[in-house]
Amino acid sequence: MKLIIAIVQDQDVVTLIDELTEKNFRVTKLSSTGGFLKSGNTTLLIGVENEKTQEVLKVIEYSCKTREITTSLLTMSMPGESYIPYPMQVKIGGATVFVVDVEQYIRV
Amino acid sequence: MKLIIAIVQDQDVVTLIDELTEKNFRVTKLSSTGGFLKSGNTTLLIGVENEKTQEVLKVIEYSCKTREITTSLLTMSMPGESYIPYPMQVKIGGATVFVVDVEQYIRV
Amino acid sequence: MKLIIAIVQDQDVVTLIDELTEKNFRVTKLSSTGGFLKSGNTTLLIGVENEKTQEVLKVIEYSCKTREITTSLLTMSMPGESYIPYPMQVKIGGATVFVVDVEQYIRV
Ligand code: NI
Numbered sequence: 001m002k003l004i005i006a007i008v009q010d011q012d013v014v015t016l017i018d019e020l021t022e023k024n025f026r027v028t029k030l031s032s033t034g035g036f037l038k039s040g041n042t043t044l045l046i047g048v049e050n051e052k053t054q055e056v057l058k059v060i061e062y063s064c065k066t067r068e069i070t071t072s073l074l075t076m077s078m079p080g081e082s083y084i085p086y087p088m089q090v091k092i093g094g095a096t097v098f099v100v101d102v103e104q105y106i107r108v
Numbered sequence: 109m110k111l112i113i114a115i116v117q118d119q120d121v122v123t124l125i126d127e128l129t130e131k132n133f134r135v136t137k138l139s140s141t142g143g144f145l146k147s148g149n150t151t152l153l154i155g156v157e158n159e160k161t162q163e164v165l166k167v168i169e170y171s172c173k174t175r176e177i178t179t180s181l182l183t184m185s186m187p188g189e190s191y192i193p194y195p196m197q198v199k200i201g202g203a204t205v206f207v208v209d210v211e212q213y214i215r216v
Numbered sequence: 217m218k219l220i221i222a223i224v225q226d227q228d229v230v231t232l233i234d235e236l237t238e239k240n241f242r243v244t245k246l247s248s249t250g251g252f253l254k255s256g257n258t259t260l261l262i263g264v265e266n267e268k269t270q271e272v273l274k275v276i277e278y279s280c281k282t283r284e285i286t287t288s289l290l291t292m293s294m295p296g297e298s299y300i301p302y303p304m305q306v307k308i309g310g311a312t313v314f315v316v317d318v319e320q321y322i323r324v
Pocket residue numbers: 018019022
């Protein structure tokens with residue numbers, strides 16, 4: 001048994017929990033925040049049989065991988081008080097994952 | 109030294125912390141929630157000397173074991189707008205527990 | 217790679233995260249509370265290369281060590297309804313730290 005501790009960005013949490021639950025992995029969600037100025041994140045605890053560890057890591061990679069998106073939600077101020085949408089590349093997602101050995105596992 | 113990570117149902121947290129504290133075990137409580145549609149739970153961190161691990165696991169089992177209770181709080185709607193109490197068996201409790209080896213432990 | 221799980225008093229969290237971030241360590245903050253009647257604390261997760269473990273532990277010791285302070289914020293009630301400031305030695309700070317081995321570490 002391994003314990004996977006995954007720190008993921010808030011915007012990927014729903015997708016990731018959905019994907020893991022579909023595959024019958026059990027997930028516990030802890031409230032967490034990054035250090036200063038970092039956007040919100042969530043820490044997930046996932047207990048998993050040794051031989052399924054890589055499968056869980058693949059699901060995390062698939063659901064949370066850092067990717068660039070083009071956003072047009074930002075606006076740029078122009079002289080004369082008009083605003084135009086300003087397309088911009090931003091990076092979202094990303095996860096930090098620790099796999100720890102579990103010496104004993106019980107459910108009561 | 110071991111670190112016991114116990115995910116327990118909210119309704120058992122007060123009893124469990126009381127029992128562990130009485131026996132001089134130190135408990136840290138993390139806010140946590142289960143995946144979708146699961147009732148509230150709490151994750152506890154318990155640092156323990158190797159030889160006391162099984163004692164803590166027994167306290168967790170005693171305080172959190174899945175059990176059936178008969179509830180009469182539910183009501184059933186009847187024709188004519190009367191309600192009668194409806195006794196029902198429901199399962200409560202349960203805990204998932206991971207024991208992890210601690211390589212180094214310090215208190216400052 | 218090691219995972220350092222540090223339970224620190226709330227009043228030391230900002231200083232500790234500042235010190236660790238300055239040294240390029242990455243910190244994740246979990247909401248936590250102690251057992252009954254204990255003041256607020258916070259649990260930090262810090263992933264660290266093996267050879268930097270002792271450096272992180274030194275930063276934690278430096279930022280969180282239990283120390284005595286003299287407070288004059290407390291007041292003592294006197295006959296005739298006057299109050300005088302009452303200097304008092306109180307202990308603050310302190311941390312409990314677990315170092316756990318990480319079998320696999322990925323960032324996606
Ligand atoms: Ni899906």
